[in-house]
Amino acid sequence: DQQVKQNSPSLSVQEGRISILNCDYTNSMFDYFLWYKKYPAEGPTFLISISSIKDKNEDGRFTVFLNKSAKHLSLHIVPSQPGDSAVYFCAASVIRDDKIIFGKGTRLHILP
Amino acid sequence: ETGVTQTPRHLVMGMTNKKSLKCEQHLGHNAMYWYKQSAKKPLELMFVYNFKEQTENNSVPSRFSPECPNSSHLFLHLHTLQPEDSALYLCASSQGPGQAPNEQFFGPGTRLTVL
Numbered sequence: 001d002q003q004v005k006q007n008s009p010s011l012s013v014q015e016g017r018i019s020i021l022n023c024d025y026t027n028s029m030f031d032y033f034l035w036y037k038k039y040p041a042e043g044p045t046f047l048i049s050i051s052s053i054k055d056k057n058e059d060g061r062f063t064v065f066l067n068k069s070a071k072h073l074s075l076h077i078v079p080s081q082p083g084d085s086a087v088y089f090c091a092a093s094v095i096r097d098d099k100i101i102f103g104k105g106t107r108l109h110i111l112p
Numbered sequence: 113e114t115g116v117t118q119t120p121r122h123l124v125m126g127m128t129n130k131k132s133l134k135c136e137q138h139l140g141h142n143a144m145y146w147y148k149q150s151a152k153k154p155l156e157l158m159f160v161y162n163f164k165e166q167t168e169n170n171s172v173p174s175r176f177s178p179e180c181p182n183s184s185h186l187f188l189h190l191h192t193l194q195p196e197d198s199a200l201y202l203c204a205s206s207q208g209p210g211q212a213p214n215e216q217f218f219g220p221g222t223r224l225t226v227l
Contacts, residue, residue: 043218
């Protein structure tokens with residue numbers, strides 16, 4: 001049973017527009033959420049995170065929103081750039097634990 | 113060297129071979145992890161080490177044998193693998209449980225092909 005779900009395997013967005021990647025989770029014990037970006041033949045790189053005590057965290061073009069009641073988070077990228085084309089992994093953890101649970105990823109294509 | 117490094121980057125081995133993957137972290141972290149990434153599957157956690165002690169073995173077959181001699185180094189010893197073990201093997205490190213933020217930092221991975 002997947003605890004972190006990314007239901008869209010892929011997403012295509014026009015350059016300059018907003019990219020919205022979605023993620024759902026089932027475990028209400030999760031208190032820390034992360035987004036990772038992965039290029040082919042490289043390891044995932046940490047992008048942005050959010051604690052469960054917040055509902056929004058912003059870092060430059062990247063904003064993560066958390067809706068705890070819906071057990072849903074999203075990553076907004078605006079404006080989208082060609083270099084944003086990659087696979088994005090949503091992940092969740094319990095801070096006192098030492099495991100991060102990853103979703104299957106969403107492949108984002110930024111179209112020229 | 114900075115961050116998390118992994119060697120080799122690519123490995124092709126036969127089913128009867130014995131090989132080892134190496135990971136080194138230069139971040140002063142206390143926890144290290146092995147993950148397996150197969151096509152169209154989520155990242156699968158294999159092993160977790162905290163302060164050199166194994167705290168998680170996620171039902172991994174015994175043909176994969178981890179070793180953590182110190183907090184900076186992690187090995188994955190491979191023997192009598194199967195073709196379905198072909199995947200990208202990723203190492204990661206973090207500050208450890210109970211530490212916030214608990215982001216994991218990943219190495220570039222070893223692309224393993226078992227013939």
